[in-house]
Amino acid sequence: MHRPPRATGIGSLPGTDAGAAHRLVFDELPDLPHLPELPARGVGADMIGRGTALLVDLYAEVQPSGWRLTERPGRDARRADSFLRQDLDFLEENSQEFAQTLKVQAVGPWTLASTLELRHGDRMLADLGAVRDLAESLTEGLKLHIAEMKKRVPRAAGLIVQLDEPALPGVLKGTVPTASGFGKLRAVEEAVARELLAGVLQAVRDAEAETAVHCCAPDVPIDLLRKAGADHISFDATGITATGHGTATARDEQLGEAIEAGVGLMLGVVPATDPARAADVGVNRLLDKILSLTRLGFSPAQLAEATTITPACGLAGATPPWARQALILAHRTADALADKAS
Numbered sequence: 001m002h003r004p005p006r007a008t009g010i011g012s013l014p015g016t017d018a019g020a021a022h023r024l025v026f027d028e029l030p031d032l033p034h035l036p037e038l039p040a041r042g043v044g045a046d047m048i049g050r051g052t053a054l055l056v057d058l059y060a061e062v063q064p065s066g067w068r069l070t071e072r073p074g075r076d077a078r079r080a081d082s083f084l085r086q087d088l089d090f091l092e093e094n095s096q097e098f099a100q101t102l103k104v105q106a107v108g109p110w111t112l113a114s115t116l117e118l119r120h121g122d123r124m125l126a127d128l129g130a131v132r133d134l135a136e137s138l139t140e141g142l143k144l145h146i147a148e149m150k151k152r153v154p155r156a157a158g159l160i161v162q163l164d165e166p167a168l169p170g171v172l173k174g175t176v177p178t179a180s181g182f183g184k185l186r187a188v189e190e191a192v193a194r195e196l197l198a199g200v201l202q203a204v205r206d207a208e209a210e211t212a213v214h215c216c217a218p219d220v221p222i223d224l225l226r227k228a229g230a231d232h233i234s235f236d237a238t239g240i241t242a243t244g245h246g247t248a249t250a251r252d253e254q255l256g257e258a259i260e261a262g263v264g265l266m267l268g269v270v271p272a273t274d275p276a277r278a279a280d281v282g283v284n285r286l287l288d289k290i291l292s293l294t295r296l297g298f299s300p301a302q303l304a305e306a307t308t309i310t311p312a313c314g315l316a317g318a319t320p321p322w323a324r325q326a327l328i329l330a331h332r333t334a335d336a337l338a339d340k341a342s
Contacts, residue, residue, distance in 0.1 A: 037050060060116060061077060109196060110188075123176070213228075
């Protein structure tokens with residue numbers, strides 16, 4: 001747990017200027033900055049491309065249908081690795097005196113398996129044996145990535161590794177399309193999904209980093225993520241109503257159980273794209289939404305202790321002015337929540 005509440009970003013930002021993105025994150029999120037991702041730079045800078053750059057002894061290239069495994073690294077793999085190295089260089093440059101906690105992101109195993117294609121063209125998710133091999137490769141890559149982060153930012157007080165799993169609800173429901181698009185892949189049992197994810201999260205903890213799982217899709221499997229061992233659960237919370245004090249829902253119960261278990265909530269209350277009226281998105285309104293969760297039976301102080309404020313999802317689709325404003329709002333809302341809880 002952390003005191004006071006902090007603010008951070010999900011990962012992606014608009015534009016192609018990596019240096020400016022790093023300066024923005026460290027300026028506006030001083031307590032918990034994150035390693036920015038700039039997918040607008042092109043192939044290899046996207047979430048899946050970055051994920052492939054972390055794999056050990058597995059390689060992928062972009063085909064007309066998307067990312068597909070190959071026998072050896074090619075141009076796209078080299079681009080992905082180059083973008084990652086460039087970002088790490090900017091991170092090191094901007095964090096010389098940084099002594100707080102830093103957050104980095106990586107695509108999670110189920111989302112990566114839902115997107116990457118096997119060499120014969122079907123998605124990896126169609127073959128659970130291949131998914132396990134993928135998870136092992138990603139796990140080894142994350143260990144190396146954590147070691148690299150600690151080398152680059154040696155004074156950091158801690159590190160949070162966030163796994164992005166937007167496809168996880170679809171994996172559980174059997175709604176992930178086949179590579180051809182004409183069918184759906186079979187649903188994965190919850191116990192299987194939880195066990196594989198738990199193994200990756202445990203390896204991250206063994207490498208002395210905290211864990212977070214982000215899912216901005218509806219129906220976030222909060223209970224599964226808690227049981228898998230996530231230290232933080234990050235989700236789109238913009239749908240929380242500031243006046244909601246009625247009968248507790250199943251999601252409310254899962255959130256309450258997560259807080260009681262000591263799991264941190266990364267509440268995505270700030271819109272991830274430009275709102276129709278920016279004046280309608282202010283600190284007081286965002287704070288009211290967060291405090292409505294006291295209906296779960298927790299005091300403002302308990303809620304604040306469990307909370308990190310974030311945008312609802314990545315900011316790649318926002319305009320640069322709103323991306324900056326969203327991070328400012330997250331930081332100011334975290335400050336306001338700390339004041340309310342004191």
